Amino acid sequence: MSAIHTWACFLLWISFATQDKTPDVTVTCFVSEECVLPCNFQPGSKISNGNATMILRRSGLKDRGTYRCHVLTSEGEHDAKVILKVEAPIRGLFLEQSRMSGYEEMKCTVRNVFPAPRVTWATEPPTFEDLRPVTRMLADKKGLYTVDSRLKRLKGQPDLIYICKVTTSYGGPAWTASLREREIRGTQGKDLTIPCSAPTYLNNPSLQWTFSNGEDFSRILTYDSRSGRSVSMPPWDNHMELDNFRVPFGDGALRLMDPKHLEHTGSYTCEFSVPYSSHTERNEVTIHDPEGEQRASEDASYWWVIGLVAAVLVLALAGMLAYLKLRGRTSKPRNDPEEVTELNLVKDAAAGQ
CATH class of the missing domain: 2.60.40.10 (Immunoglobulins)
Structure with missing residues (x-):
């Protein structure tokens, strides 16, 4: 065995x-x-x-x-x-300011991803206030998720950078997007610096500047982090200047030279970018024209005087017409019917005699 x-x-x-x-x-x-x-x-x-x-x-x-x-x-x-x-990996992360809910909020969106990612918010500089975003995840028929995360803007802190970070459970790269918005006023003919600063987590980013006047959108300048060179688009190349040596350190400020009221009033957007991360700053710039405003004020005064004189003349004419109409009603007509009848009776009596 x-x-x-x-x-x-x-x-x-x-x-x-x-x-x-x-x-x-x-x-x-x-x-x-x-x-x-x-x-x-x-x-x-x-x-x-x-x-x-x-x-x-x-x-x-x-x-x-x-x-x-x-x-x-x-x-x-x-x-x-x-x-x-x-x-379905993350292909892009979109961050924008929205007012659809009746108040200002930051909206972070990711589309067509699987599995469902995790969204976190932060600010720079950090704030002691409790951030309370509302995040919604909706799957389509294919099982892919669209993620919509919203954070109400904090009051009294207009210069904050809002940062949205999206991470995946399968260990893929984390995506980050940040946004800051501000309003800037300048004067026609006087050089103006439009600020743009990258957060500390971006290392040697590329840079792009764009402009929009509400109707047209145009790219005005790009900076390549690999070559360290910038290229400006005509006709903007005669009106702006960028310090290429400061961009790698996160300073992408744009100097607007000899700005014009009509040509250069609008929205200036700068975007720093590295793989999987981007930072956007949107500057609403208004270029004032003091001489034009003064002329407009003088023209307004001139037309105001003309309008006042015209109003007085109209009132005087209306008063005169009302007076003549009232006088016509009170005076007796020359050919009074009763007087004509009495004369006819007297004439008939004389003829009969």
């Missing part, structure tokens, strides 16, 4: 030795992209290349799960198990 038991163990060992065992493989694929599930083995006489890899076209969340690859060749058996994870 001992010999039989020994042969049984030996044959069992041979069976496991001829079977190719490989460790489980975990593959992470992105939604709507091509996905490769590997399966390689020792080729036999009938299968030459030893590759049984499977390719999924336009993978989706429904494809998640465990896949088993089993190959039987003259060399033995091959078993492989592939664990497939499908994710």
Whole structure:
């Protein structure tokens, strides 16, 4: 019995030795992209290349799960198990100021992501007030999430930087967006510095300046952090200046030279950016024209005097017409019917005599 038991163990060992065992493989694929599930083995006489890899076209969340690859060749058996994870990574993070709720709030939005991310808020400089954002997550028919997180702006602190940070549970990169808004007033013909400062968490960012007057939107300047050079767009190149040496240290202030009231009043937006992070500052700039305002004031006074004189003349004319109408009602007409009748009676009596 001992010999039989020994042969049984030996044959069992041979069976496991001829079977190719490989460790489980975990593959992470992105939604709507091509996905490769590997399966390689020792080729036999009938299968030459030893590759049984499977390719999924336009993978989706429904494809998640465990896949088993089993190959039987003259060399033995091959078993492989592939664990497939499908994710929809963050492609962009959008931060803006909104007044849709009846008060000023910061709105942070992420679209078409899976799994649902985590959203946190902060300010720079830090504030001791308790931040109470409201975050909503809504999944569509494909299972992808749209995240909408809103934070009410803090009163009495207009120069705060609001920072929205989104992290994922699968260990992907964290995305960060921050925003600051301010109002600036300048004078026509007098140089004006429009500030733009990057937060401390951005390291050697690129920079872009844009302008909008409410109707048209234009890019006016870009700075490349790799080359350290900036390029301005005409006709703005004659009206602005950027200190390229200060940008790597987070100072992207723009000097507006000889500004004009009509041409340069509008919204100036600067955006610092590095991979997965951006910082935006929106400056509402008003360029005053003192001479034009004075002329407008003088014109207003002139037209005010003309309007007053015209009003007096109209009132005088109306009063005269009312007086004539009243006098006409009180005076007796020359051809009074009663007087005409009496004269006719006297004439008839004289003719009868």
